[in-house]
Amino acid sequence: MRAQHREFWRPSGPSAPPLGEAEALGEVVLLGNVTTFLRRQLSSPARVRGGLLFGYHDDERLHVLLASSAGVPGWYEEGRSRRVLEVDARFTLGWSEALFEVLGGRVDWVGNWLAHPDGQLRSEERDLRWFTRGVRLGLFDDRNILLVVGWEDSRFHSRAYFQGDAGKGEPLICLPSDQVFPERLRQIVGLP
Template structure:
């Protein structure tokens, strides 16, 4: 897998999450691999903010009941064609942040079995007023940064990553 594509509905959900700065936020990504590209169709929050108090809980504080509920719902709606494909994180100030910070979260997620060669970490944030993202996998001790695209909205003819 070399590329990740975030479809319009997932992009809209991620943008809404960035409108609420102040703490590290994270959530689940659901999608499918198609032609060597990971297509993210749904981005959910991690749950209610009061469910976790430690910043690392934004990535690691998965409430199993919440995750299973989303997984069951996605399974029902998409007939097994869409699955959990990774997690997303946004920094407290909603900026894209620095790659070195991203790698700290990547290694932590990999240690806990959340990030691997098939499950990504998608870091999201504003970059010069536009939604931007970096995506990573971690496989056999090596991290890999993936090209990240957002599908354009129907009213736009552009396919820029920045929205």
């Protein structure tokens, strides 16, 4: 599990492909429940906000099955606000361990999402500045993404970035899916 490895430097388990064997990411598929959750977040009157993404890799495609908040504000250092890319280890580890166990090691923490206070998308240059900050924090790489969501021309849009071969943030194609988590869960665990 990525969260466990990040916190305790333990091997991440069987779901992570060995280095060098993974296909380069080409696209991100967002399940319908993820899009619904993120759309709701855009209507929340708040400062820049973000959270966690959970899913799995299938060759060059990243399937995002769940999105969450970043946890309870009270968990973060008292007297200051949480930075949008700050990750609470307890929250992340709890989600990761639960999904890992329930889904047989197939689903893990695969990135973070963020949205701006007014819910509007900003420039790709601004997205890439957030991405660079996340790379320095160890959040994003060639398999773990930043997803930026917002309204553009009154329509929901998402942009995803991963660390390309040159070490810089590169955009990924974002594809919506009508499928929702319970349907996909049945497929992952082999239930009818």
